[in-house]
Amino acid sequence: MEGKMKAAICTAYGPPEVLKVLEVPKPEPAAGELLVKVMASSVNSGDARIRGLRAPGLLKWVMRILFGFTKPRQPILGLMFSGVVVQAGKKAVHFKPGDEIFGSCGSKMGAHAQFAVVKDGGVLAKKPENASFEEAAALVFGGMTALYFLKKAGIQALQEPRVLIYGATGSVGTAAIEIAKYHGAQVTSVCSERGVDLAKSLGSDNIVLYTREDFRLLDEKFDIVFDAVGKTVKKDSTRILKKGGKYLSVGGMDVASEKAEQLRFLKTLFEEGKIKANIDKVYGLEDIVEAHRYVDSERKKGNVILKIAD
Ligand SMILES: NC(=O)c1ccc[n+]([C@@H]2O[C@H](COP(=O)([O-])OP(=O)(O)OC[C@H]3O[C@@H](n4cnc5c(N)ncnc54)[C@H](OP(=O)(O)O)[C@@H]3O)[C@@H](O)[C@H]2O)c1
Structure with a gap:
């Protein structure tokens, strides 16, 4: 060989x-x-x-x-x-x-x-020092993408933001829950019955089952609506966004940038126990x-x- x-x-x-x-x-x-x-x-x-x-x-x-x-x-x-x-x-x-x-x-x-x-x-x-190789590999794709979009939404500048994550149980969605929680957000995760335990274990404050409820009609208003699976359009967030709130989706033309500094940040978060793989x-x-x-x-x-x- x-x-x-x-x-x-x-x-x-x-x-x-x-x-x-x-x-x-x-x-x-x-x-x-x-x-x-x-x-x-x-x-x-x-x-x-x-x-x-x-x-x-x-x-x-x-x-x-x-x-x-x-x-x-x-x-x-x-x-x-x-x-x-x-x-x-x-x-x-x-x-x-x-x-x-x-x-x-x-x-x-x-x-x-x-x-x-x-x-x-x-x-x-x-x-990350404390990560297995499998865990380290699992941090990259969703982690960098979630960091890119949540930063673009300005999450770091908001006080206790209310964030709705649509498609919260994929690679990007799970990372987005944890990164939003790290920024002090109240997180509402939209997922199916199959993902409830996972979304809760990552710190979601509220769960909306997309199989039973229409997230577009929620009474709550959000600072950020992030579609982590690209299944919605901006119009879907009209009713539930606060004035000045941001809608972002992985499904548009915007391609997440990949930077070494994002990896270094994910390494620190993992080592400090703030995120999981x-x-x-x-x-x-x-x-x-x-x-x-x-x-x-x-x-x-x-x-x-x-x-x-x-
Ligand atoms: N723009 C960019 O730069 C960028 C970067 C990365 C990824 N992406 C795109 O982002 C998308 C998501 O990537 P990913 O790897 O995180 O996806 P993924 O891991 O394959 O997503 C699977 C998860 O999505 C959930 N899901 C599937 N259909 C859903 C629906 N209709 N409503 C709500 N949840 C649903 C599933 O949960 P259930 O089984 O419970 O339905 C499953 O847990 C992909 O299309 C990818 O191409 C874009």
């Missing part, structure tokens, strides 16, 4: 079955890059979206330009990971071999493999098709993790 590694290869855009676990050459880091032994990575809605080339209308063409016209030009998908640096390029200054890190590979992907090459100085940080299921790399099928179901609670090494 010298010079070789196992990786999940995306052979075409399509259903989960387009993914095949194969032996491929181990990547080599360039001068400003790091070779990382991937310990765990997440399979999230972003990975599934790229695999399935799922985007409305013209955005499909934007995806083809970004990721490849007929199939992903980087055949190893996988955006978020945790792992150990095993080799640093000559110009790498931020991390060194032996460092335990977590972060995002960005649009170059590659985390669904035993080794990945990432940019030194990219969206990376030292893994919400893991629903853990699969092996060999079970990549099953993992994608579960993510495609849109029912996962928190995060789905690939445990790639012990």
Whole structure:
């Protein structure tokens, strides 16, 4: 296996079955890059979206330009990971071999493999001291997205804000509950019966079951309505927003930025016990098709993790 590694290869855009676990050459880091032994990575809605080339209308063409016209030009998908640096390029200054890190590979992907090459100085940080590799990998996708949108809504400047999180039990939603609570919010979580225990365990003050009640008709008024699954439109929040309140959704054209400083913040929050890593299921790399099928179901609670090494 010298010079070789196992990786999940995306052979075409399509259903989960387009993914095949194969032996491929181990990547080599360039001068400003790091070779990382991937310990765990997440399979999230972003990975599934790229695999399935799922985007409305013209955005499909934007995806083809970004990721490849007929199939992903980087055949190893996988955006978020945790792992150990095993080799640093000559110009790498931020991390060194032996460092335990977590972060995002960005649009170059590659985390669904035993080794990945990432940019030194990219969206990376030292893994939280008290987190397992699976937990660290679970913090990245939802955590960075929730931080981006809640910050954009100005949560940090509000006193005891009232926040409604629609779709509170996915990767973004669970992180959003915890980050809103960290900011002193009164949180109303909109979820189904399947997610009540989880939403409560993360600190939700109120639960609205979307299967039984229409959140648009609530009597309470909110400072922030955050749709963490992209199933609503701005108009849905008209009646329940305070004057000057903000509606944000992951479903619009706004793409969450990914920054190393967000990871460092998530690391601190995790180490201080302010947030958890919400893991629903853990699969092996060999079970990549099953993992994608579960993510495609849109029912996962928190995060789905690939445990790639012990
Ligand atoms: N704009 C951006 O920058 C950005 C960044 C990250 C993610 N996203 C998008 O955000 C969306 C969510 O991502 P994610 O990974 O957090 O999702 P996810 O984990 O796959 O979401 C699954 C959860 O959503 C709940 N859910 C499904 N349908 C629902 C509905 N109609 N109403 C309320 N809850 C519902 C499910 O609960 P039940 O089983 O109880 O229904 C499940 O717990 C994806 O579409 C993703 O592409 C956008």
